[in-house]
Amino acid sequence: MNFDYTDEQEAFRREIREWYEENLPDGWIEGDRDLPDDEDEREQFLREWQRKLHEGGWAAIHWPEEYGGRDASLMQQLIYQQEKARVNPPPERSEIGVDLVGPAIEGFGTEEQKERFLPKILNGEELWCIGYSEPDVGSDLASLQCKAVDEGDQFRINGQKIWTTHAHKADWCYMFTRTDDSGPKHHGITALIVDMDQEGVTNERIRQITDEREFNQVYFDDATTPKENVLNEVDEGWEVAMRQLSFERISLSQSLDLERRFDELVEFCKNETRGGTPLVEDPHIREKLAEFDTRIQAAKLTYFRNVSKQMNGDLGAEASFGKLYDSEVAADLHRFRVKLGGPKAALWGDDSPNGAAKDSLANISIRIGGGTSDIQRNIIGERVLGLPKGDQE
């Protein structure tokens, strides 16, 4: 056990740090992190950032070099994440493609698919969305109903997807469809790559409680995709979905971000006063801050422990820790931040003290998306601890 880094690792860290210093948008490091309000300008801004990332070789460091990555070790990925958490760079336009679609294509795709799709994910030229959830299918993928019919050289797709992040600007959809419903639920699911730019695909943006519209409903009415866009074998999509999260890359964790947010909160509490006294001198607030300090360190340290295990080849189910633990800490932290706002917490947008209101709402989606906290507790109970599965699942 050792928390020091090698010279080589520190050099890698410096390389990232220097690249950020040179390439981040003007004023970013100093804290001016507002994205353009206008949607088109924002897109342009993000496109430019993705281009820079790609040019710098930072768009997907965990990808193989032959597809534009750096073959980065898990340790390098961790260092990259630490530095990223430190500067809080603009969102990556290709994040979905890089993190979720790319690995699937790399793991299950044909050589042609890899050559066709991977480079344009990296440079941000083509955006992706993922057709996973359906209106009546939340956590239960096996029940999906969106149909794809084999027409010889192509599939004809009819049905609906929902909660599809960024569908309104995506060029491609990586989606799961029902191709056979005669067998058990897990069989007969096919993973398809579908062009979003066709008549049979329409989408409707979903307004979220944060007043953002990142999610979509996507309707497929006789949409088609050629046979060569099947990922893995026909009817064998379940395997793709299940292996989705087991690619050789570092698991994600909110904990590094939480650490930065905690630092920011401490700063806020030092500067904000009530009755002339800085918040940070209030005994109740001090005790709460100490509690968050500990819980966030526990999250981070356990994350490091799990990553270390992974580096040593032990792919334990312990990765389930972070999704649940971190998002519970985050939920409490954001709720607390709102309470610190004083009467002004009634305000929104730029007037919201500490930007807390929106964060606290957005955090709810983190506790729901990608398997709710309830599902996470089932997973821990059953897969990590070996408790009997409920009848329900």
Add this chain to the structure above:
Amino acid sequence: MNFDYTDEQEAFRREIREWYEENLPDGWIEGDRDLPDDEDEREQFLREWQRKLHEGGWAAIHWPEEYGGRDASLMQQLIYQQEKARVNPPPERSEIGVDLVGPAIEGFGTEEQKERFLPKILNGEELWCIGYSEPDVGSDLASLQCKAVDEGDQFRINGQKIWTTHAHKADWCYMFTRTDDSGPKHHGITALIVDMDQEGVTNERIRQITDEREFNQVYFDDATTPKENVLNEVDEGWEVAMRQLSFERISLSQSLDLERRFDELVEFCKNETRGGTPLVEDPHIREKLAEFDTRIQAAKLTYFRNVSKQMNGDLGAEASFGKLYDSEVAADLHRFRVKLGGPKAALWGDDSPNGAAKDSLANISIRIGGGTSDIQRNIIGERVLGLPKGDQE
């Protein structure tokens, strides 16, 4: 809505108060509430107290006058409870008999049974225990296995009961047995009254985590009871068990006790110092005390609301509120009390600061007994709110 009491009600309150002042053991009101350490002496002490209660007419005020009660109204019962919570009198030796057995005999018993058993419950001459749980039957009474075989003029009983409070000193056992296992689980259960003083009944005391031994395992090896000791019809015990809690009497609540305990805790915090400063001046402790003050008032007020509804003939399932809410508040309160003890919280017995250690352990049993908090949440979800029953139950 009105929180005032009528003159008549206040007179009743005075009557109780005066009786307590005259009859409580010496020093009791002043706070000297230790029971004798020696078990025999303690029994003698409790027997004496029960006799006094009976003579004063306070042993079972909710019982009908013809069986030695006062036919007390729900309002009178509430006032009695309030006064009882205020002085925290010695435990009632006949509590199980008065609260649980008596009403069952009154509701389902024959005239002979009533005349034979009720008076001696009241005067404390005969003690009762209840044979309900079995080793493999926790919350699920319908699965009980203790067998009673019909031999014409008597039943022959074989099996085991567990968690039987006070069985080691009880004269009678009011128990549920399996008399028919050919039908559905809920059928074929018979409620019996069994003499504990016979060869076929042995018991073993269970040591609790508080180092007390109030619970027992009771073994029935060819124990017998005459036919006239069946309560309700043979095979119809389920009805008795189910109606057990719906007798026309006030529901119990910890909230009045919690209120007194809170007052005592405030006193403790005023007198106990750390570094020369009374605990009550510590900002963290002040805030926690305010929180408990509120939660206890919420418990008490909701209890009053439910009792009021009951007085107005509305027997809502809202009574499920108190068991769960109060015991969660109590659990938190007792845990907090232990934390207030300082390093001395390491001690037990008379040296335990504020007597908190034992209370906090004993409280666990309140959250488990009579339907765990989990079961209470099922009941609220299903019976109060109408959510679908799980497969499991």
Add this chain to the structure above:
Amino acid sequence: MDFTLSDEQNQMQESVRDYLESEGGIELARRQMDGEDVVDEVWDGLAEMDYPALSVPLEYGGLGDDLLYLSLLFEEAGRVALPGPLPETLGFTVPLLAELGTDEQKEQFLPAIADGDLRASVALYDDATESLPGAIRMEAEPTDDGYRLDGTKTLVPYAESVDRVVVPARTRQDTGYDGITLFFVDPAAAEAEQLDTLDKTRPLYELTFDAVEVSGARLGPVDGGGDALKRAIDRLNVSMCAMLVGGADEAVDRSVEYGKQREQFDKPIGQFQAVKHRIADMWLDTEAARSLTYYAAWAIANDEDDARQAVSRATWYCTERCGELFEDDIFNHGATGYTWDHDGHIFLKQAKTWANLLGSPTEHRRRIADIRL
């Protein structure tokens, strides 16, 4: 002792509920959120049903009901997050007018309120980052025939939809609730700017008084309005608690409904203990919040010794515990709950707003401690 509602009270609640449902229920709040101003429409309807007259004394054309009775109305209003300065007008202003107003003022305003012709609000904050009463800083300068108000009040509810605003200002150098004089002024004399709010069903404004001269607007004694103001804020707190209780009750109902209908893994999700137990806990907190709120309303109405303590108990409990309960309701609805179209966020945003507006949960707990310990 009888802690139940009378038949008449129950009927009133039912008729309010039926009426509000017939008017569109929570759709009114949605229209307000989407930028429409529904306050006139809401108020005209309420006036037709005589609701604005509830707390107005009998001698001024009202029904003379107390805060408890009023809370029952607010509870129903809260169930649909009803827009409009109902708590501000009925819970806050009317009792204040009745207590401090001159005969002339009462004659002028109370019947108008009872008839639904006048709405009022309150402009407390000069500094949105400070707690009350420290946040009251505006100084009122005496003039020949009145006072001059100069400064900007903020977080003023419905400033553009009301006819009068209670404005506390300092007329003496003093702290806390001392040295405060209240004014009852027409907000048209000030400049109103709407703020961007978390809860968009209840707009808040900045209200700038640019050396505005007011005469005859003083409400109550010079320098001595603080005490009545303090009690009026307590009443406003209870009014908001009652609205939150209504919202919480509705959230429980919605979670129960969804728990019965929505299926996952071929079962209604309400069958899963995680969901069932979470809803059971929501119900517990709702019932507890209701008990605390009813009692606080009763204690104020009957001038009980523990009224202030009771208000603080209800306030922190309703804003903090119920605040989390609204989040649980959203969570129970999964991704659907996270959408604008689901009503969950309307209540959550309201609770988050109110949790700080009239004293934070921590401040209320400290108040309880200061009284009790």
Add this chain to the structure above:
Amino acid sequence: MDFTLSDEQNQMQESVRDYLESEGGIELARRQMDGEDVVDEVWDGLAEMDYPALSVPLEYGGLGDDLLYLSLLFEEAGRVALPGPLPETLGFTVPLLAELGTDEQKEQFLPAIADGDLRASVALYDDATESLPGAIRMEAEPTDDGYRLDGTKTLVPYAESVDRVVVPARTRQDTGYDGITLFFVDPAAAEAEQLDTLDKTRPLYELTFDAVEVSGARLGPVDGGGDALKRAIDRLNVSMCAMLVGGADEAVDRSVEYGKQREQFDKPIGQFQAVKHRIADMWLDTEAARSLTYYAAWAIANDEDDARQAVSRATWYCTERCGELFEDDIFNHGATGYTWDHDGHIFLKQAKTWANLLGSPTEHRRRIADIRL
């Protein structure tokens, strides 16, 4: 950066576990609880396995391992609530001796400890109601060839089963950790009275020094032992945290086992989400507590800047959060869990004891705040 145990460390833990199981596991704690004194037996066994030598420096016949390595031993000891002054001797005394002892003292005591021939404890409290360091009040008077100790120390672990006790006393009028001199004395010179304790696996004593003259017992500088004592208490805290982590891990295992076996309503109870999710949360807290504890041990061993903060983080988390986890384990076992025969209470009582013994959770949070803010 590598936050995993080495193969060697894993093997050590396994062999400790196997060894302790072979000695009866938690039965040792039960025998101690029931009035037997098993400390000699436990210690002889540990000595045979060379465990007391772990933290003793190499040059004194030990194995020279650091606090992290030691914590792995404590974790296994905690899993069976092992009686005996293991944290006091190895976690507290050895590093203190190594730091402050004269060559002579080190020669005298360290090899003896390594060989299992000497056990030690610590007598901190003069007042069981006060926090440290305020609770250190005994004054030591200089005599011709040493000091005179006069007064009663309380809450002294294992006073009758150890050969030496570290006794801090004040030799200068001062507060906090200043003006403290440490003494390493034979408790036989004092009168020991066993206290009635919540946790009966680890006996505590009152130790009365009736003007006891000690010579050559001073450990470290006159008036200047406080700093080393403070750090030694930190190490003792981490040692206890490690024991609690072991107990917590065991509690999770026991709940899981029971969840698989025990049936209610014809299903294993571990299938019910209420039980399953509670165990999942217990597991989360155990893993978090373990990470915090390992890191604190590593930070102390490597003299990191954030070592004190890390100790306080681990301490409040292990005592408070794990404290509740042990109650959950009892709850998962239903009425069975509430019996003396079920092991749950052994751990719960230990956690409740330790939650106050070396700083309350609140005190540790305040310490974190004071360092960090």
